[in-house]
Amino acid sequence: EADIYQTPRYxxxxxxxxITLECSQTMGHDKMYWYQQDPGMELHLIHYSYGVxxxxxxxxxxxxxxxxxxxxxxxxxxESARPSHTSQYLCASSLAGSYNEQxxxxxxxxxxx
Amino acid sequence: xxxxxxxxxxxxxxxxxxxxxxxxxxxxxxPSLFWYVQxxxxxxxxxxxxxxxxxxxxxxxxEATYRKETTSFHLEKGxxxxxxxxxxxxxxxxxxxDGLTFGKGTxxxxxx
Numbered sequence: 243e244a245d246i247y248q249t250p251r252y253x254x255x256x257x258x259x260x261i262t263l264e265c266s267q268t269m270g271h272d273k274m275y276w277y278q279q280d281p282g283m284e285l286h287l288i289h290y291s292y293g294v295x296x297x298x299x300x301x302x303x304x305x306x307x308x309x310x311x312x313x314x315x316x317x318x319x320x321e322s323a324r325p326s327h328t329s330q331y332l333c334a335s336s337l338a339g340s341y342n343e344q345x346x347x348x349x350x351x352x353x354x355x
Numbered sequence: 356x357x358x359x360x361x362x363x364x365x366x367x368x369x370x371x372x373x374x375x376x377x378x379x380x381x382x383x384x385x386p387s388l389f390w391y392v393q394x395x396x397x398x399x400x401x402x403x404x405x406x407x408x409x410x411x412x413x414x415x416x417x418e419a420t421y422r423k424e425t426t427s428f429h430l431e432k433g434x435x436x437x438x439x440x441x442x443x444x445x446x447x448x449x450x451x452x453d454g455l456t457f458g459k460g461t462x463x464x465x466x467x
Contacts, residue, residue, distance in 0.1 A: 248398075283460040285457045300454060342449070343389070343401065343404060
């Protein structure tokens with residue numbers, strides 16, 4: 243079944259640790275996105291990619307980085323986690339020419355102590 | 356730039372009541388419009404969409420009409436159920452932006 247997956251679903255980690263949030267999709271979509279959702283529910287685009295080897299920064303400045311080596315995989319990395327990074331991170335994908343209709347993964351809830 | 360404004364919640368209704376969640380937008384050009392729903396602990400699910408003026412999106416009893424003259428995309432349902440309790444997001448695509456522009460979300464609570 244075509245879908246979009248995120249792991250882990252929940253992560254509690256100490257300050258200064260390096261973390262990678264995984265996102266994979268089996269829908270063959272070329273575009274992928276990372277959103278940060280704050281406790282007040284608002285969503286902000288932090289990274290996106292048009293395809294392999296393409297990565298762009300979104301509207302909200304983020305200390306995280308992303309890579310797109312394979313079409314189906316779009317991991318997000320924080321080199322040194324801080325409490326201000328505590329948030330829900332949502333990955334999404336869309337097909338080119340589809341009016342940007344995006345499909346979302348279940349999210350990763352990150353807590354940095 | 357693009358922006359989406361939707362009514363703030365929480366909105367609390369009794370089961371079988373009529374629902375309206377207002378959404379207005381600002382964008383250049385001709386954006387596509389979406390309603391997404393988020394249940395507790397989950398990601399966003401696409402509820403319905405409209406890609407041009409006067410289009411009506413509908414799904415699971417929910418409807419919204421793309422009104423260019425009033426720059427609105429209000430969500431309606433004739434008779435809500437407890438299972439409709441969730442957070443609803445209005446969003447737009449286009450206007451020169453790469454991702455979706457979301458409203459702040461409306462928390463809907465349906466009481467039996």
